[in-house]
Amino acid sequence: MRGLKLLKALAAGGALLASVGAAMSEPYDDGQSKTYYESMKGKKVAFVPLSMGFDLTEGWNAGLQNQAKALGYTVDVRDPNWNVEAGVQAANGFIADEPDVLILHPLDQQAYNRIVPKAMSAGINVIQVNLKSVTNGDAYVGADWYDLGLKQAEAIVKACGEGSGKNGKIAIVTGQAATPTIVIGNQAFEDVFAEHPEIQVVARQSADFDPAKAQAITSTVLKQNPDLCGILGVWDGQDTGTAAAIREANMQDQIYFVSSGGGSKSAACDNIENGSFDAYVSYDVPGQARDLNAAVKILLQTAPEPGSAPFALYTPLKILTKDNLTPSSCWTLEDMKAFGG
Amino acid sequence: MAILMGISQERIVVAIAAGLFVLFSIVLPGFLDAGNLLSLIQNVSILGILGVGMAIAIIGRGIDLSILSTMPVSVAWLLNLVNGGFPIWLAFLCALAFVVAVGIVNGVLIAYVEIPAIFATLAMGIVVYGFGKSLLVPIEAVYVTGGESWFYSIGSGRVLGVPTPVIVFALVAAAAWLFLRYLKPGRFIYGMGDNPAAARITGLPVRPMIVLQYVLTSIIALVAGIVMATALAGINTRLALSTMVYDVILVVVLGGIGLSGGKGGIRNVVVGTILIGILLNGMTIMNLTYTIQSILKSVILLLAIVVDTLLNPRDEQTAQHGDI
16 A cells, blocks of 8 residues: 555656646747747748749748748749749649648739639738739738839939939830839839939830840940940849940940849849949848748738738838948848848 | 742842941941941850851751750859859860760760751750759859959950950851861761761761761850850850740841751851841841830741742752751
8 A cells, every 4th residue: 555655656746747847848938929839830831933043032932941941831932934834833733732821923913813813712821022913912022113113213313314414315224025123113214204304315225134135235325325324224134234235335434324133242242343333222132031931920820811911011122332332232142041031 | 939049048138238238327327337337246246156056057957956055054054163163174174065965965866866956956955954954053143253354355355446256256157167168077067968868878977977066066055155154244044045046047047058958158147147237236226126126037037938948949859857
């Protein structure tokens, strides 16, 4: 009997210790943190970029993977490689897998107009990043292209317009004419120039987002207009071609060249430093990755009825020039992979 | 027909080019400026270099659709290696080995497996792009960071006022012309392009020659890529998805190199390239939109192919296997 009592006492003591131990291994809860972590664990996020392999999508993905790993959810990527049909297929495949959140990076305004409502009616929350379908999802994360156009146009007005002592002659070298970036951006250019009649657009050409075409076009435009004051570009990848033509014509001191892009070091800061770009409107990919993660985490925690509480996180734009450049103005993919967004 | 047979396509193109040249000189202010004329040729010199490579393939009764993948992928890899600390000569040897390998695979598929050139190189272009994107060049836009200045000046320098891309175009064209005209393998390419069966019967090593032909085309693509990358301070592997390969075919066919093989020479490529240069330059000065420029270019390509078909009609002898 005594032995049995002792055994019981030991068992009770053991149980007490075990429960204390269990209590000790419970994570600290400040009242929200426990549900925060629980709401993420095991969730599925799907991402259909425009294409992997370029600075924007690689940067966002690095940021997404970093948070997913830390918080125990997954982000799966299917790469349509610049192809609308492959993108629709990838998105449909994901919808069948029923992820909790679907992130779409549309190729143009029409590409995913049917996919967005289809995913939402299947109970999936949809985020669109940097480009928007006409149909809204639960969240938009990305640049306000109109605002970006305004900032670019204002930069060139400041350099070539009234009060600058320059002749106001500028050229615009845009990308593929039908993309929202260009359509909306051009609208902004027009609105700014309407208020500045001294600005005279002497050439407006599309280089199809191809730096070689941009170079060819620009070199011809420069020969035709040796007194040109400034050029508006639309995307750093293409604009390196425009910059090459300006450099080659030995007109770097004369031409004020405004570009824009995601702000990666090799595309943006290096080119600002070496004088290829005079002003650069950056939509700052690490910032966008952080916003993207924020949108994912908000949706995973609140799990709203798709479409019931849409919101937008427009990217704060940074205007970079040689004068305000700091070591942290741009980013590298290695840093993004190591530290996330 | 008889009248058509009397005129060569090259002469027609020269006449059109001359006509446009005179017209633009009168109508467009600044066109006749020496600077503009140099930049006119410079703007199409990469196209011209690629055209020389394509011409060699087409004269040998083939075609190489993979050069627009080989060019950006090999050069992007080269730049990646240099940016990663490789000495430039070693990176260049790696890229050279890569393009030679692509040429050999193309050639073997066409010569020994007997896949029609158009399909073999189309598929190979996709393989090269996919292979490059997944294994060699993770980021599609690769920039020239720093780099030695002599390397940089391949595409962006000037010698006696002439832009270096124009000089490289001239050198590549001259080398290809000498090869095709005076070297035995060059004459063989004409022979087998004209009539592969007859070439084989007379003892030409047709299959190894086809492999050589695609290796040459690949190497020329590498040269074009280096000029492009050093001119633009970077290269984008997405070029593989662009329609530039049609522009290359355009300058070759337009100049008068028949798609049925064995005809034409490097002079035709130069003539075709200059016409396209005049056209693009004039259209840019006139501020025509990109879409209109594309339509005009495509219509001209169609017309060139029609003229080619009229001047080089298919018959039982030429319309054999391998004819595209």
